[in-house]
């Protein structure tokens with residue numbers, strides 16, 4: 067037995083001990099549920115405590131299968147820590163057997179380097195055989211990096227200790243099956259800096275494809291929940307992604323890190339939920355462009371506030387034997403004062419009411435002596451005061467204002483053509499029966515925010531942020547509390563909506579965080595070098611200023627083939643891809659997606675939908691290019707790039723997204739000439 071085998075055996079025995087301890091932790095938690103319910107002072111307490119303890123016990127029981135640690139730190143002072151996805155300890159007061167990766171002491175695992183060992187003598191990484199539910203994890207290898215003595219490395223799987231890279235590379239290059247996995251074991255230093263940035267810091271990460279933006283955002287969410295559990299849970303944490311397929315793909319990452327209760331949704335769904343409508347109509351491109359424009363915020367504000375008006379006469383309030391009077395001129399001043407303070411509309415309405423009551427109170431106290439709070443309440447709700455407030459500052463709902471604007475757009479900030487684009491051709495009989503479009507919902511949300519400020523989230527992670535319109539950005543900004551922060555993730559080169567951002571500072575201003583820390587990630591962990599080189603050729607045509615990606619992967623294959631029968635070639639390419647390991651994505655222009663899916667099914671190839679990551683889902687997915695964002699497949703067959711690039715003004719950006727979904731292999735098949743940047747019809751690059 068070599069010393070290395072000996073080490074492996076010792077680590078296996080330690081893992082068995084950790085597993086047994088975790089089982090005891092779960093049993094102990096179950097027991098505490100019973101005791102907690104028995105010892106509580108009241109039924110309500112028992113319920114509360116019982117709920118809390120039950121959740122904890124359930125969490126422990128539902129601990130995902132797999133290894134309980136992935137790394138170990140041997141410190142120069144003799145301390146030793148195993149690092150895993152969650153803390154494992156025999157007793158809360160005892161030093162843990164496994165330290166949570168988010169704990170401060172674990173930071174050196176990600177950050178220590180030979181030229182800055184941070185008190186670490188040896189960093190050990192563990193290799194585990196693939197595992198699934200019900201299996202016990204099998205330790206297959208370990209790799210030591212001697213940070214204070216780089217020559218002394220060992221690797222049980224062939225990796226050299228000095229440049230520990232074997233296990234790391236294997237993890238990065240592993241085939242993708244099922245949903246996206248967490249990267250707690252292999253977070254890179256530049257990613258770790260972002261994950262562990264302080265809670266109050268708003269970040270913006272411009273990341274080339276596959277640089278781990280999504281992974282960083284999700285791990286940052288987990289880190290904040292661990293580091294500030296009470297603050298973040300109380301204030302709320304929200305993850306916003308581009309679409310359902312993407313959310314399904316990333317949905318397992320936070321639960322795998324022990325965080326099950328985080329809301330993950332899309333901006334559109336979040337807005338639809340708030341305004342209480344689903345989109346039931348479609349905008350023309352021109353109308354959507356106007357409705358998503360930043361000027362609409364002021365257009366709506368003016369439409370809303372246009373209903374604020376001076377009184378038509380004096381106010382007379384009967385009060386027992388008295389009648390209090392406030393002249394029209396004085397009331398007009400009150401209305402103007404409140405308007406100038408520019409509070410949210412409904413706050414303004416109540417503010418006007420209390421100013422009017424104050425004016426009445428001055429008169430009452432002058433004549434009849436002090437009055438109390440009950441008098442103020444009664445007078446404030448009296449019919450004449452309510453009638454005055456209704457006349458000068460009427461109550462209103464967002465739908466009413468938007469219906470007025472769309473039935474007859476008049477605002478001078480819009481051009482004639484823009485007004486014509488958004489004007490309803492057949493206005494509904496009432497705003498209640500209006501059929502709203504997706505862009506209308508964003509405007510209703512804007513109006514709701516102008517009426518009343520809602521409490522925001524403590525932290526929002528916003529993915530694919532380059533695609534948001536200014537009005538959508540404002541909707542996100544409104545959902546961040548005053549002291550809340552944002553993690554903004556995106557890639558200007560992947561902007562595919564008509565209103566996609568071309569400049570982060572501008573986008574950050576719309577998001578209400580103009581001074582957010584802006585960082586670029588360029589090391590790509592998904593896309594192999596050959597694919598990155600091909601995709602980078604498109605960058606010049608995208609008219610955005612972003613640093614090009616470079617791949618950290620050593621593997622990967624690209625083929626570009628001119629074919630005469632595209633559909634037959636796709637079927638052949640997919641069949642060949644199925645002979646290898648991993649997932650297969652057929653990316654195609656949106657318009658051709660249904661047809662190509664039919665062709666594959668007819669050829670006997672079972673196909674799934676994007677984001678369908680359930681166990682047993684087909685290995686092949688036909689992906690409309692418009693939905694490819696954020697997704698990844700081991701083998702990508704890109705059918706007819708020219709058709710993807712032709713689809714609208716953002717076509718080349720879409721093609722850039724499509725080209726960068728491949729983890730290992732990319733087949734580009736074309737019957738039409740290739741877009742010029744990719745070689746304009748030439749064969750293999």
Ligand SMILES: Nc1ncnc2c1ncn2[C@@H]1O[C@H](COP(=O)(O)OP(=O)(O)OP(=O)(O)O)[C@@H](O)[C@H]1O
Pocket residue numbers: 237238246247248249252253254257273274275276277278279280281282557560591592695696697698726
């Ligand atoms: N440090 C890492 N270790 C291992 N895998 C990583 C690491 N960083 C990223 N990855 C993997 O690389 C892939 C791409 O990551 P991710 O989707 O987060 O990138 P992205 O920047 O959001 O990409 P895109 O903009 O193209 O959607 C994922 O499979 C992710 O797990």
